[in-house]
Amino acid sequence: MSTMPASLTAARVAIVSGKGGVGKTTVAAALAIAAARAGKNVLLAEMEDREAFAPIFGLRKLAYTEQTIAPNITGLTVEADEALVDYLRMFYGIPTISRALMRTKAVEFATQTAPGLKDILLIGKVKEAESRRHEGAHVFDFLVVDAPPTGRLPRFLDAPRAVVELVKGGQIRTQAQGVLDMVTDPKRCQVVLVTQPEEMPVRETEETIETLSKMGITLGPIVMNGVWPELRSLGKEPEAMLRAAASDAGEDLSDDAIRVLAGVATTHARRARNQRKAMKTLANDVSLPQIELPYLFTERMGRPEVEQLAQILSGCVS
Amino acid sequence: MTIDELLLDRHIIVCTGSGGVGKTTSAAALALRAAELGRRAIVCTIDPARRLAQSMGLEQLGGEPKLVPVTAGRSKSKGELWAMMLDMKSTFDQMVLEMTTPERAEKIFTNPFYHHISSTLAGTQEYMAMEKLWELHEEGRWELIVIDTPPTRSALDFLDAPRRLTDFLEGRFLKLMMFPYMKAGRTGLKVINFGTRVALRAVTRITGSDLFADVADFFQQFEGMYETFKQRSKRVRELMTARRTAFLVVTAPTEPSLKEARYFAERLTDEKIPLGGIIVNRAHAVPGVAGLEDPAAIAARVGDGVLAEALRTYGAWRAVSLREERLLDGTLGAIEDTPVWRVPDLADDVHDLRSLHEIGELLARATG
Numbered sequence: 220m221s222t223m224p225a226s227l228t229a230a231r232v233a234i235v236s237g238k239g240g241v242g243k244t245t246v247a248a249a250l251a252i253a254a255a256r257a258g259k260n261v262l263l264a265e266m267e268d269r270e271a272f273a274p275i276f277g278l279r280k281l282a283y284t285e286q287t288i289a290p291n292i293t294g295l296t297v298e299a300d301e302a303l304v305d306y307l308r309m310f311y312g313i314p315t316i317s318r319a320l321m322r323t324k325a326v327e328f329a330t331q332t333a334p335g336l337k338d339i340l341l342i343g344k345v346k347e348a349e350s351r352r353h354e355g356a357h358v359f360d361f362l363v364v365d366a367p368p369t370g371r372l373p374r375f376l377d378a379p380r381a382v383v384e385l386v387k388g389g390q391i392r393t394q395a396q397g398v399l400d401m402v403t404d405p406k407r408c409q410v411v412l413v414t415q416p417e418e419m420p421v422r423e424t425e426e427t428i429e430t431l432s433k434m435g436i437t438l439g440p441i442v443m444n445g446v447w448p449e450l451r452s453l454g455k456e457p458e459a460m461l462r463a464a465a466s467d468a469g470e471d472l473s474d475d476a477i478r479v480l481a482g483v484a485t486t487h488a489r490r491a492r493n494q495r496k497a498m499k500t501l502a503n504d505v506s507l508p509q510i511e512l513p514y515l516f517t518e519r520m521g522r523p524e525v526e527q528l529a530q531i532l533s534g535c536v537s
Numbered sequence: 538m539t540i541d542e543l544l545l546d547r548h549i550i551v552c553t554g555s556g557g558v559g560k561t562t563s564a565a566a567l568a569l570r571a572a573e574l575g576r577r578a579i580v581c582t583i584d585p586a587r588r589l590a591q592s593m594g595l596e597q598l599g600g601e602p603k604l605v606p607v608t609a610g611r612s613k614s615k616g617e618l619w620a621m622m623l624d625m626k627s628t629f630d631q632m633v634l635e636m637t638t639p640e641r642a643e644k645i646f647t648n649p650f651y652h653h654i655s656s657t658l659a660g661t662q663e664y665m666a667m668e669k670l671w672e673l674h675e676e677g678r679w680e681l682i683v684i685d686t687p688p689t690r691s692a693l694d695f696l697d698a699p700r701r702l703t704d705f706l707e708g709r710f711l712k713l714m715m716f717p718y719m720k721a722g723r724t725g726l727k728v729i730n731f732g733t734r735v736a737l738r739a740v741t742r743i744t745g746s747d748l749f750a751d752v753a754d755f756f757q758q759f760e761g762m763y764e765t766f767k768q769r770s771k772r773v774r775e776l777m778t779a780r781r782t783a784f785l786v787v788t789a790p791t792e793p794s795l796k797e798a799r800y801f802a803e804r805l806t807d808e809k810i811p812l813g814g815i816i817v818n819r820a821h822a823v824p825g826v827a828g829l830e831d832p833a834a835i836a837a838r839v840g841d842g843v844l845a846e847a848l849r850t851y852g853a854w855r856a857v858s859l860r861e862e863r864l865l866d867g868t869l870g871a872i873e874d875t876p877v878w879r880v881p882d883l884a885d886d887v888h889d890l891r892s893l894h895e896i897g898e899l900l901a902r903a904t905g
Contacts, residue, residue, distance in 0.1 A: 240557025418886035451843050464844035476826045483854055484847040489884040516853040
């Protein structure tokens with residue numbers, strides 16, 4: 220087991236990622252809530268129009284312009300074209316350029332043509348928010364980024380380096396260098412990988428960790444999401460054991476009921492055991508702390524569920 | 538229709554769906570099942586190699602088709618299971634070599650922009666998957682080709698992506714943008730509207746001009762190849778809409794996944810692409826039992842032992858099961874004439890041929 224303290228706020232920016240379907244968006248939202256509770260001024264950003272945060276915070280849509288979505292939490296959807304317009308406005312001070320740009324599909328063209336330009340624009344926006352100051356102090360104490368899934372993450376985070384190498388001059392190079400400095404600084408940026416206690420997601424997590432480490436990117440604790448509750452053993456003959464327990468308690472349960480109960484419980488127990496095994500494998504292979512989040516049997520991930528997870532994460536937020 | 542009927546009847550099966558729903562596993566299980574039914578089947582996967590390779594018991598899955606040793610006593614059939622991984626870049630290289638002279642191809646290969654196009658441009662992977670499908674079909678060695686599709690954010694990307702690549706390569710807009718660099722003649726410049734000129738200036742300013750020189754050079758070398766690209770794309774499309782082709786939508790029993798599956802199914806119908814069915818992976822089917830209508834109430838009465846734990850666990854999963862059923866009815870119920878196969882969530886991870894075989898069995902048993 221690792222002795223490292225599991226701090227999700229060790230760096231100012233937490234890049235939250237994971238294999239598709241493991242719940243990274245939920246975890247990102249829960250982390251933002253936990254940090255906000257701890258008194259931090261938090262920016263919660265999603266990359267491109269995924270509209271994933273809006274329902275959690277009871278909104279229809281998250282705007283490109285920053286807006287307060289919960290106490291101490293500013294929400295933002297980063298869009299590549301908006302970011303480009305922003306960027307041009309900032310560096311060239313030409314607001315009129317935006318309309319012409321949009322009309323000519325120039326952004327689409329530019330982002331398709333220049334390698335990594337789109338990712339640079341997305342992550343560049345995060346960097347801008349990260350470095351933004353008001354009267355000398357940082358505007359945001361903590362930034363949570365709902366990043367692309369692990370399949371795309373290395374390329375996403377590698378974009379600044381790729382641009383620095385490919386583009387020999389110009390503003391974009393300066394911008395890329397600035398972003399590169401941020402993503403490789405352990406005080407400013409760490410990647411929080413969300414995974415599930417199963418063989419395939421764990422393996423993908425290990426591969427991602429290896430790739431990111433080689434890129435000089437710091438990894439924070441791993442969030443193990445969807446951990447099933449463990450059950451007491453039902454022994455070699457689960458049906459007999461349950462039948463005995465039922466008669467002890469004076470409950471009249473049919474054979475059918477006993478059979479189904481035993482079936483569900485043994486499958487569950489077996490799966491829960493496999494989950495522990497997967498978590499152990501990860502702990503053996505990777506020296507990063509794991510934070511466990513329980514599987515929630517609820518219908519959908521709404522605000523109460525996310526609050527529940529935030530409560531657990533608050534132990535890893537300082 | 539049952540899965541077996543489909544596997545025996547079709548020549549091409551395309552597995553689509555958003556990421557994280559077990560698409561690759563389904564594709565492999567289907568190909569294995571077909572082999573068990575006596576067909577010579579191949580599965581081509583796109584996901585990072587290791588996943589499928591490991592689940593097929595192969596150390597490494599390469600760009601070349603490999604025969605998977607389907608051991609086990611039951612394989613009296615003459616079926617074969619082949620597996621391969623899509624190597625996007627080499628498929629693209631091969632296409633370029635076929636389409637142009639060696640000198641031109643060489644120039645294209647050394648262009649940094651080509652490297653970007655062939656490895657990272659959105660849509661390339663999907664296009665190459667389709668190109669590979671065509672190649673496998675042309676080779677004629679396999680009775681059934683099962684193709685896995687790239688893990689897209691949305692299943693729909695897969696349909697649009699090849700078109701996006703051809704549009705990009707042909708790109709009128711792009712040529713317009715590149716005019717000054719392509720020495721297309723002075724007159725051309727006059728037709729560029731103001732917006733484009735402003736945009737062009739802005740983009741040049743931020744990307745630097747070296748990149749544009751590479752891009753211009755790339756498109757010059759590519760001149761004349763767009764047509765071929767387009768034709769190939771059209772040809773593959775014909776193959777996709779052929780009678781012996783079936784698209785399967787792989788999904789999971791969650792609201793977003795099912796909604797997307799329905800949307801995708803509708804899109805396929807709009808595009809006149811045959812939808813073979815929908816596979817719902819990791820479904821929970823916990824039956825209702827007389828006397829267990831309120832497990833929580835019984836659990837509260839029986840103390841805190843194993844029985845209470847089993848009752849609560851049953852209650853939780855029964856609720857999940859009912860919810861999934863409702864979701865399935867609500868989202869997929871409206872799609873007519875489309876079989877929906879439910880594969881129950883397995884207690885163990887799927888990582889070998891035996892578990893792939895088990896999934897095949899479960900699929901075959903599922904009612905369409």
